[in-house]
Amino acid sequence: MHALAQRWIDDAPDGIVIIDGEGFVRFANRASAALFRCGTNDLLGQPFGFPVAAGESAEIEIPQDDGSWGTAEMRVARSDWEAEGVHVAILRDVTYARRAGYAVRQQADLTGALVASLPMALIALAPDKTVSVWNPAAERLFGWRADEVLGRRCPVISAEDWPEFEEFFTEVASGRIIDDLETTRLTKSGQAVEVRAHAAALRRPDGSIGGMLCLMADNHERRQAEQRLQLSDKVFQNTQEGIVITDGSGHIISVNPAFTAVTGYQPEDVLGHNPSILQSGRHDAGFYAAMWTELARSGQWQGEIWNRRRNGEIYPEWLNISAVRDGGGRIVYYVAVFSDISLVKQNEERLHRLAHFDALTGLPNRLLFTDRLQHALVQARRSESLVGLLFIDLDRFKLVNDTLGHRNGDLLLQEAAHRLAGAVRAQDTVARLGGDEFTVILPDLTSPAGGANVAEKIIEAMAAPFRLQGRDVFIGASVGIAVYPMSGDEAETLIKHADIAMYRAKEAGRNTYQYYRPGHEEPSRDVFELEHGLRHALERGELSLVYQPEVAIETGQVVTVEALLRWHHPTRGNIPPAEFIPVAEDSGLIGAIGDWVLRQACAQNKAWQDSGLPPVRIAVNLSVRQLRNVRFAERVAEILDETGLAAEWLEVELTESMIMQYAKDTMGILWQLRSMGVRISIDDFGTGYSSLSYLKRLPVDSLKIDRSFVEGIDTDANDQAISNAIIALANSLNLRVVAEGVETEQQLWFLRDHACCDAQGYFFSQPVDAQKLSSFLRHRLN
Amino acid sequence: MQPQEKFRLKLYVTDHTLRSRQALVQLQRLCEEQFPNLYELEVVDVLEHPAEARAQHILATPTVVRELPHPIRRIIGDLADVDKVLAGLALHPECKKRGR
Numbered sequence: 001m002h003a004l005a006q007r008w009i010d011d012a013p014d015g016i017v018i019i020d021g022e023g024f025v026r027f028a029n030r031a032s033a034a035l036f037r038c039g040t041n042d043l044l045g046q047p048f049g050f051p052v053a054a055g056e057s058a059e060i061e062i063p064q065d066d067g068s069w070g071t072a073e074m075r076v077a078r079s080d081w082e083a084e085g086v087h088v089a090i091l092r093d094v095t096y097a098r099r100a101g102y103a104v105r106q107q108a109d110l111t112g113a114l115v116a117s118l119p120m121a122l123i124a125l126a127p128d129k130t131v132s133v134w135n136p137a138a139e140r141l142f143g144w145r146a147d148e149v150l151g152r153r154c155p156v157i158s159a160e161d162w163p164e165f166e167e168f169f170t171e172v173a174s175g176r177i178i179d180d181l182e183t184t185r186l187t188k189s190g191q192a193v194e195v196r197a198h199a200a201a202l203r204r205p206d207g208s209i210g211g212m213l214c215l216m217a218d219n220h221e222r223r224q225a226e227q228r229l230q231l232s233d234k235v236f237q238n239t240q241e242g243i244v245i246t247d248g249s250g251h252i253i254s255v256n257p258a259f260t261a262v263t264g265y266q267p268e269d270v271l272g273h274n275p276s277i278l279q280s281g282r283h284d285a286g287f288y289a290a291m292w293t294e295l296a297r298s299g300q301w302q303g304e305i306w307n308r309r310r311n312g313e314i315y316p317e318w319l320n321i322s323a324v325r326d327g328g329g330r331i332v333y334y335v336a337v338f339s340d341i342s343l344v345k346q347n348e349e350r351l352h353r354l355a356h357f358d359a360l361t362g363l364p365n366r367l368l369f370t371d372r373l374q375h376a377l378v379q380a381r382r383s384e385s386l387v388g389l390l391f392i393d394l395d396r397f398k399l400v401n402d403t404l405g406h407r408n409g410d411l412l413l414q415e416a417a418h419r420l421a422g423a424v425r426a427q428d429t430v431a432r433l434g435g436d437e438f439t440v441i442l443p444d445l446t447s448p449a450g451g452a453n454v455a456e457k458i459i460e461a462m463a464a465p466f467r468l469q470g471r472d473v474f475i476g477a478s479v480g481i482a483v484y485p486m487s488g489d490e491a492e493t494l495i496k497h498a499d500i501a502m503y504r505a506k507e508a509g510r511n512t513y514q515y516y517r518p519g520h521e522e523p524s525r526d527v528f529e530l531e532h533g534l535r536h537a538l539e540r541g542e543l544s545l546v547y548q549p550e551v552a553i554e555t556g557q558v559v560t561v562e563a564l565l566r567w568h569h570p571t572r573g574n575i576p577p578a579e580f581i582p583v584a585e586d587s588g589l590i591g592a593i594g595d596w597v598l599r600q601a602c603a604q605n606k607a608w609q610d611s612g613l614p615p616v617r618i619a620v621n622l623s624v625r626q627l628r629n630v631r632f633a634e635r636v637a638e639i640l641d642e643t644g645l646a647a648e649w650l651e652v653e654l655t656e657s658m659i660m661q662y663a664k665d666t667m668g669i670l671w672q673l674r675s676m677g678v679r680i681s682i683d684d685f686g687t688g689y690s691s692l693s694y695l696k697r698l699p700v701d702s703l704k705i706d707r708s709f710v711e712g713i714d715t716d717a718n719d720q721a722i723s724n725a726i727i728a729l730a731n732s733l734n735l736r737v738v739a740e741g742v743e744t745e746q747q748l749w750f751l752r753d754h755a756c757c758d759a760q761g762y763f764f765s766q767p768v769d770a771q772k773l774s775s776f777l778r779h780r781l782n
Numbered sequence: 783m784q785p786q787e788k789f790r791l792k793l794y795v796t797d798h799t800l801r802s803r804q805a806l807v808q809l810q811r812l813c814e815e816q817f818p819n820l821y822e823l824e825v826v827d828v829l830e831h832p833a834e835a836r837a838q839h840i841l842a843t844p845t846v847v848r849e850l851p852h853p854i855r856r857i858i859g860d861l862a863d864v865d866k867v868l869a870g871l872a873l874h875p876e877c878k879k880r881g882r
Contacts, residue, residue, distance in 0.1 A: 023855060046839055047856060048841055050855070052870050053859050060858060063796050063828045063842075069829070
């Protein structure tokens, strides 16, 4: 038994050491010798010391020669051995177990340090989604301290996001790895924070899922930087301005789509090349040298530069170059931004044209005209020469516009502009001031008479018929002439005086020209003022009729009395019809005035008849404007009805030029009038371009020979011939013929000799008021 | 009896392991409580001073050697139990009365 016990002890896997009362080893088994790396006998007598353990066991270290150590778990028992009290120490080698544990602890320590010092927020959630790890970075990012959130539901997910998050959690827990998720989370202060998150399942050592691990970083700055980059790229890609980026040595490294759009070069055509491939050749070497000098000096250059597109076309661009330097001040990039300004240039030119030229006729407008006139005056002052200024107004233009429409009016203006330009020298300027007003500047005039020469040419050019809508339209031109320095020193004065002279020409019967003469301007001839006054003339009773008889040459009897309109202006006195009738026609007042004249004339004639005087016809002048009213015949019938005058005692007069130009439009109304019994006569006959075929088809009763022929009838062969022809024509067509403007007995004799029927003029009576004419009639009766 | 005589203790440890630190802290507290100002305590790391360890026949650590007063006594193991440590080192008997 003893020997067996000895063997068991010796073979026991644990070391067994017996220590005596002095602390020395009295026995050691093989396992203990192995622990201490020596023989069992070596241990005997060694001062081991009294073994102590606080509880069941203690751990001791056994140093080794190599600097490492083993670990043993020591149990201590007291016993008696060979009648002596001894300590029994039972030592179990736990070196490997402890070493592994240490490594684990070390690893754990390291992991803890890692988690704590990680610059990203690290959060682990348990399967129930409560927080199990919350590192200092998480505290900084979200504001909650670890002790506020550990074991609680993760607070960074808002309530409304929670259902979505639960799905997310499930996905991640089942193995999905989330990389670079950009999302928004809540902070303790309730604010949203943009984060970039990575998440993965948290696996326990045994492989089972222990929740979710999440790494998060503040994404705000990175996102801002990314957004700035994206924005920059968007600008680069989409700007209308071409962008070229070169490296420091000038090789192109990037171009944008606008560059391709402007230059026609694809990126692959230019990358690696120098931008000089775009050079147009328009600038010399000095230009580029100055540009580089400036770039080197200030890092910036901008200016207008001509480059060449791929298709060879050269174009202007506005170019801005900036040098980009690195930290050491070395130029690493050049950024060139340019915009194609060829359109801008074209627009500039177009604007210049619009500003200086009349769009309809292409002639210089008022602005350029003024410039040119100033310029001509400067030159003339220097060289002491003359400058002629012509103002031209187209006669009856407004009538054309009103009756044939604006489109035809425009065509007429274009044709008139063309004729004007053809009537002047190359150095002269023809301009259109607006409406039907044209001017001509004649620099280097050798004598004032030169102005008249040009004016005559212009009047002649305007006298030829204008072909509009298949018909010939006749207008005319009134020209006013002012000459520097006689008519004025300054542009403004010259313009004013040429204008006044032009009105003078109009008054003088149109189709003529007038030089400005001092004294011309006394009464203001302002058309607008006239129109304004005319609007009130009727209601204020400023209009009146005067009457001039037409007398039968053979019998001396008054056949017809012509009613003539007069306007007595309160401040300006009598205004001639030649002046205000065109205004009335242009303004449309002619309708009301015409009605008034008709009613007044008819009523007067009825009054004469009622007073027992022998009946005469009353002749009233009509404007074509009145005949354009399709209800005009009805209007006449109403007036006759109102006044009680029989239609046969009314005669209407139309000028030859009007009736011929507007025959087509007026013929219907003339026939209506004629069928009512109203008589129709043609005034100023011989001055227009009568078509005999028309004349035959028109319901005309009489012709009035224009006073200009009658004037020279007793002396001038031409006038005699024309008058004779008219009288013969009238007689052959069975028309009554009246000579206007008869002033002398000689004239009357001639007319009687040549079978002219009636005559009118100062020889018999000037136009007089109704009362005087009553006396005249009564006198004739006697 | 020489109550004023100082105790001289030497603590042999291995490296600066947690257990080595614990042993030192426990021994210091014990000395401060039992005989304040009456002891000298020296710590020897056997890894740093292998020759001394060999000369002193230090078989394992933590080992506390009472160098003074003579005769030398030593204990080995866990120093947490104050009574066992005092008994093992055969230090002042009064401590038993105080402790219990």
